[in-house]
């Protein structure tokens with residue numbers, strides 16, 4: 001087992017910079033999610049670590065050892081592909097055995113290890129089947145068993161759950177996490193799905209146009225995004241744009257919004273504030289907002305979407321539509337067209353320098 | 356319910372009939388009729404032409420077994436078929452691999468064109484151009500002597516290697532095409548998965564790529580082996596006196612000796628032998644994969 005260090009890695013395809021000076025430290029035994037929109041370079045980064053492709057500049061080390069000259073098959077990595085990539089000409093057991101048998105391990109010990117790996121992914125009885133006789137989730141688990149049976153130092157997963165339906169996806173998330181904890185392997189997990197990234201990983205790296213936008217534990221990125229992109233890509237956010245005041249921003253109409261966290265910016269600099277929809281309190285104005293809700297705005301409900309356990313209100317305010325999510329506590333619901341007061345605490349507000 | 360189903364399925368064929376009819380008609384006219392005429396001939400003493408006397412006989416088939424020459428030639432032809440097929444695999448498979456997995460875009464199209472060019476050139480032209488290349492004082496001889504400091508004599512004309520070269524050149528496109536199609540269908544991520552599991556390129560080739568391209572190899576081999584065993588043009592022109600094979604003997608019966616019944620009988624024996632070989636070999640190859 002080992003950590004992975006990516007230092008100043010760049011990779012271009014023709015004129016297109018798929019990776020632009022990316023540096024990330026993947027800690028030993030951690031579960032790391034790489035998140036980003038399509039084309040942001042997630043797969044490219046994973047391929048550099050795996051050794052299918054090589055950086056133009058920069059260094060990659062696995063377990064402290066530089067892998068510049070190490071071919072894929074010597075890197076001791078396990079990889080799970082989005083399309084599973086099971087060998088169709090082999091049985092499930094032979095697929096799992098492949099990595100051990102190319103190493104020339106004795107037949108008897110291979111059989112035992114294959115069985116253990118298949119048991120780990122709860123497919124102990126399906127060793128004799130062919131891949132095409134399995135369901136999507138079962139194929140996924142075979143791919144996982146095949147990747148971990150060789151005891152790799154790092155597990156690389158490229159959108160491994162992308163092809164599964166929602167319910168199966170959640171099952172597999174739990175299973176994957178369980179297995180990862182059980183064998184304690186450094187795991188780098190590429191995903192489109194922000195919820196998946198939030199629930200599964202110890203740390204998240206957000207990529208955009210080949211650059212690492214922000215990196216850290218899920219709570220930190222969610223609570224303290226450093227850019228409008230990070231704020232809106234991971235979770236939902238209301239963004240206000242204005243001029244920095246010292247402890248917040250002033251909107252063009254003169255309203256000030258106070259923010260408790262964020263960089264210190266020179267007064268007058270372009271800046272924005274981000275507030276999560278579930279942190280905003282919405283009321284008709286009759287009830288008094290919470291004492292520490294120093295930020296208040298007036299608006300008008302333009303739309304309400306009921307989603308069972310919560311409701312989303314869209315509130316029009318000075319040409320901007322704000323989003324507020326309210327838990328369904330059985331309290332009175334607000335009608336569309338109703339004037340409302342929005343209030344929230346500076347603690348729930350993040351100041352962001354204009355990008 | 357059950358009745359309706361039966362009717363439905365029978366009705367399912369009917370609309371297809373007008374579509375299938377031309378194909379069946381063509382098969383009947385172009386293949387079945389001449390072939391059955393040949394079967395008929397092969398049991399005759401003489402051709403029923405110009406009022407000649409004829410009767411049914413098994414002598415034509417018996418001739419094959421009574422004269423050891425035919426068996427010797429058949430074995431030589433089978434060996435020729437095997438050798439040409441092997442060379443086609445050795446040359447065609449790597450070419451197909453490069454086409455399918457290494458080259459991209461324009462260069463792939465260009466090389467593809469070069470590979471199938473022999474297909475589009477006339478067979479005789481192809482063979483006679485090889486004759487010009489291979490004979491003493493020919494293109495190969497002259498070119499090598501121009502480059503090498505010492506004198507060597509290259510005269511491959513009228514030899515077994517010349518026959519092999521000519522046949523391989525004619526038939527290798529089949530192998531390239533069938534293998535290209537199966538290789539093309541192999542997902543690159545399978546190769547990467549193999550590498551990530553610790554297999555070298557060579558191990559991935561032997562354990563993943565070749566087994567998965569077996570259908571293409573088998574199809575190519577069948578497409579090549581069968582016509583090569585019965586070939587006569589290349590052996591005759593490039594092989595000269597050494598170029599006597601089963602196929603040339605059959606050809607002689609039709610165009611020189613004018614003994615169609617014997618020629619037909621020899622062809623059907625060949626057909627039977629080839630079918631048996633294919634029936635035995637292809638499941639074996641498939642299992643090996």
Ligand SMILES: Nc1ncnc2c1ncn2[C@@H]1O[C@H](COP(=O)(O)OP(=O)(O)OP(=O)(O)O)[C@@H](O)[C@H]1O
Pocket residue numbers: 013016017018036037038039040041042043044045192
């Ligand atoms: N082999 C290649 N040749 C040329 N361009 C490439 C190549 N591989 C990737 N790219 C480009 O690099 C950029 C990043 O691609 P990458 O596959 O890493 O994106 P991604 O983040 O994995 O996207 P997705 O979520 O859609 O899988 C894209 O613009 C892509 O077109």
Ligand SMILES: [Mg+2]
Pocket residue numbers: 042043044158
């Ligand atoms: Mg990708």
